[in-house]
Structure formats: structure tokens, C-alpha cells
Amino acid sequence: MSAREYDVIVVGAGPVGENVADRAVQGGLSAVLVEAELVGGECSYWACMPSKALLRSGAALRAAQAVDGAKQAITGTLDVAAVLARRDRMVHDWNDDSQVTWVDKAGIDLVRGHGALAGEKRVRVTADDGAVTDLVARHAVVVCTGSAALLPDIPGLRAIQPWTSREATAAQTAPESLAILGGGVVATEMATAYASFGTRVTVLARSGLLTNEEPFAGELVAASLRDLGADVRTGVTISSARRDGESPARLELSDGTTLEAEEVLVATGRVPRTGDLGLETVGLEPGSWLDVDDTLLVRGTDWLYAAGDVNHRALLTHQGKYQARAAGDVIAARANGAPVQDAPWGAHVATADHAAVPQVTFTDPEVASVGLTAARAEKAGIRTRVIDYDLSWVAGASEWSDDYRGQARAVVDEDRGVLVGVTFVGPSVAELLHSATIAIVGEVPLHRLWHAVPSYPTVSEVWLRFLETYGRDSASH
Numbered sequence: 001m002s003a004r005e006y007d008v009i010v011v012g013a014g015p016v017g018e019n020v021a022d023r024a025v026q027g028g029l030s031a032v033l034v035e036a037e038l039v040g041g042e043c044s045y046w047a048c049m050p051s052k053a054l055l056r057s058g059a060a061l062r063a064a065q066a067v068d069g070a071k072q073a074i075t076g077t078l079d080v081a082a083v084l085a086r087r088d089r090m091v092h093d094w095n096d097d098s099q100v101t102w103v104d105k106a107g108i109d110l111v112r113g114h115g116a117l118a119g120e121k122r123v124r125v126t127a128d129d130g131a132v133t134d135l136v137a138r139h140a141v142v143v144c145t146g147s148a149a150l151l152p153d154i155p156g157l158r159a160i161q162p163w164t165s166r167e168a169t170a171a172q173t174a175p176e177s178l179a180i181l182g183g184g185v186v187a188t189e190m191a192t193a194y195a196s197f198g199t200r201v202t203v204l205a206r207s208g209l210l211t212n213e214e215p216f217a218g219e220l221v222a223a224s225l226r227d228l229g230a231d232v233r234t235g236v237t238i239s240s241a242r243r244d245g246e247s248p249a250r251l252e253l254s255d256g257t258t259l260e261a262e263e264v265l266v267a268t269g270r271v272p273r274t275g276d277l278g279l280e281t282v283g284l285e286p287g288s289w290l291d292v293d294d295t296l297l298v299r300g301t302d303w304l305y306a307a308g309d310v311n312h313r314a315l316l317t318h319q320g321k322y323q324a325r326a327a328g329d330v331i332a333a334r335a336n337g338a339p340v341q342d343a344p345w346g347a348h349v350a351t352a353d354h355a356a357v358p359q360v361t362f363t364d365p366e367v368a369s370v371g372l373t374a375a376r377a378e379k380a381g382i383r384t385r386v387i388d389y390d391l392s393w394v395a396g397a398s399e400w401s402d403d404y405r406g407q408a409r410a411v412v413d414e415d416r417g418v419l420v421g422v423t424f425v426g427p428s429v430a431e432l433l434h435s436a437t438i439a440i441v442g443e444v445p446l447h448r449l450w451h452a453v454p455s456y457p458t459v460s461e462v463w464l465r466f467l468e469t470y471g472r473d474s475a476s477h
Helices: 015-026 041-046 048-065 080-090 097-105 165-170 185-196 215-227 317-336 374-379 395-400 429-441 459-476
Strands: 004-011 031-035 109-112 114-117 122-126 132-143 147-149 177-181 200-205 231-234 238-242 249-253 258-261 263-266 270-272 304-306 358-361 366-371 384-390 407-413 418-426
Touching: 004 015, 004 317, 015 031, 015 041, 015 097, 015 132, 015 317, 041 048, 041 165, 048 080, 048 165, 048 185, 097 109, 132 317, 165 185, 165 263, 177 185, 177 258, 185 200, 185 215, 185 263, 185 358, 200 258, 215 231, 215 366, 215 407, 215 418, 249 263, 358 429, 366 429, 374 384, 374 407, 374 418, 384 459, 395 459, 407 459, 418 429, 429 459
Parallel strands: 004 031, 004 132, 031 109, 132 304, 177 200, 177 263, 200 231
Antiparallel strands: 114 122, 122 132, 147 270, 238 249, 249 258, 358 366, 366 418, 384 407, 407 418
């Protein structure tokens, strides 16, 4: 049977793959998506969307409990069954019909099955029933297969069938007890959600919580988790694990103690979904992250691209979609012989991946950051000044909550007079983040930011406090 030809073949139909294909089609090319699971991918069904649905109800309840007049109206506790039902609605009961409808309306073809490279510009798709479809790309193949949870090599761990992020976000009941191995975003978010459900949560974080953020972020989140009843243990990990039948898992810990838990969530990192992608047919190593340039072209090729988690640049859905827009547009430009704008911040590059990546951890308090931490800026050789401000001192914070707790930090490049990093920790600070992202990406001089007047009384008034603090610090130097 002859192969089907397209200008662009996209392997993986999550948000990243959808955006690559859409931009390529808008650029006048034909495109096909290849997907082995659900169209919409990890974010729609097992990550961003369901996890935030699990977190939101508890955060809303606690926000009301923190305001006099509202808290007196609360007569019950969190309805866990209703939270899980809302999560099910958010993921459309793991049905991708609406996503498939969008793909069709966007003029993109869809082939279901496992896609693997079968040589240069060739992809072989094997459906669940064994049927094989061969695809050939005239211009590009784009790998958007994402990442999967890393299971560390701990004796007995696999045998107890631990949860990964997928099981944690898709659970139909809340376990009585949950041990979480890890201290990153998945670990802290799921600890927050399940502690809100009344689950007895134990977090085992060998290196601490949210260690890629400013130090105060992990400290405030740890304190909040303990307030929710979670047991947060740092400097400790699992040495071995076992489970007898239906009994709780028994974990031997590195500090010599033992912990029992009905379920164990492993959240210690990610690995690329490239082990069965046929990379060996084009001279690449199976199971490896794909190294790309800023146009998302895999180095050493002129036809293979990789966007999203699989290239290990920034493992975040929004950043993957940003890469996807650049990749789809540059593929169309190259195919049409149009000029390629590949200088930093050009239309066809993902420059922001390097030092302007925004991220929100939806714990309670939320952690919202963009750019460099103070430590990373210093390591990069930037002459910095760090501005710290207690968010509870802002008038808008006292209006928001009777017991507002939060912290903010801005990192200034002294030689250029611009911000290179901002971190907010506090209730609902996620919505503050985009202003910081614009300031960093736009390299807005601090003297110009004085003219960006924050409304009163809002938490965003912290921007004025940053500038006032910076001015006083400058005067004292």
C-alpha cells in the first residue's frame, strides 16, 4: 500500500502538537496529527486541567474562611465527591470528541495509533488493531510526544504499583493515606489537593520543596502544607518498598524509620517519551531528549523538529505551545521560501525559553515566578540587586484576606536597569505574573515602570513598593 504524503507530520496530538499543525496549516501547508491516546494530550486529561480542578475547591473554601463575614456562612466541609465530579467534567470524562472536532475544523488530518520514525521524513503508525499506515513528509516531521513520570530505581518500588501524576489526577476516591516522594510541582500540588480532601499526607522531599524557586517559596509552601495537616519531611527518601496483598504499602526510609501508606505517589522527575519512537532509524539514541536549536530544529537534521517537553527546554504546557507556534511558522516559512526571522526574539524562535519562562505552582499559597532567581542570576554573572517585599503590607492584601501571608522578590540587572527575575508567593498571585513576564521580556527600564501605575487597593501595588524599595536602596549605595 502506498504511503500517504503530507507537508508536515506531527507525532503527538497534545496542545503542543495541535498548535504546530495549526500554524503549519495557517501557513498554507498540509498537516497530519498522529496520536496513540487522547487528542488533547497529557495536559488536558492527566496534568494541568485535572490537577487544577482538584486544587481549586479547597483554595476557594480556604479563601472564604479567611474573610470575616464570609467564614460565618460556611457550615460544612469540602465535598470530595463533588470535587472529583467537577474534575471529571473538566476532562470531559476522558473523552476527546470535542478536540477531534476542533482538529477537523482546523483542516488537520488525524491518524490514530502509535507513530514511530521509519527513516528520514517517514513515520509508520500502528493502530490498536495492528493496522499500519505509512506517512511521508514533504518538509518536516515534528515530535511532540512529551514526557512521562520517572520511577527511581528503588528496591520494591515498581512492585507496589505506585501512583504517578496520572493516577493522582485521575483517582476516583481519596485514599485514607498518601505518601508522596518528591518536592517539586507535582508533589506539592498533589499534597495540597489530597490534604484538602482529608487524606493523611506525608511528603518525602530529600532536597526540600520547590528547590528551583527562591528559597522562601518552598518554606512558605511547607508551612502551609503543615497547617493543612500534612507531614513534610525533608532530607529523607525511600530506601525500599513492599506491599502484601491489599494492605498498605510499607516504606523503609533513609533515616531508618518506617512509613505505611494506602497509596504512594512518585513525583521525582520526568523522562522523554522517545524510547519507542524509532529514533535509531535516523541516527539518534532511543530514549533521549531531543536537542534542538531555537527554531526547534533537531540539531544535525534539516527536517526533524521537536517541541514541548521532549526537547527538555522548559517542561510546561504554555512554553511548549509557544515553541509550537515558532516551529509551525518556521516550517511554513522554510517550505515557502520566505525569510526566516531567527535572531533573538524573532518570529521563528523560542528565545523566551532561556531566561523568561513563567511558571505557577498552584499550591496554597500559589508560587508564581518568571525569569531568573537571585542565585541563578548571580551564577550567570549578572550584577544584581535583590528587592524583597512582604505582600501582606500591601493594602490590597489586607482587603483580600484577614490573614494574608505572602512574599515577593524582584531581581534587578544593575548594569541594564531592568528586571531579570520576579517571584510572588501568596493567595491567587498567579494573576500577577503576566505583568512581570511583560516587564522582563520587554526589558522595560525601571525608570519607565514608575509610569505604570498600579490600581489601588490591589495586590498589584507591590510593583510600586518594588520601585520605592529599589529607590531607597539605590540612595543608600
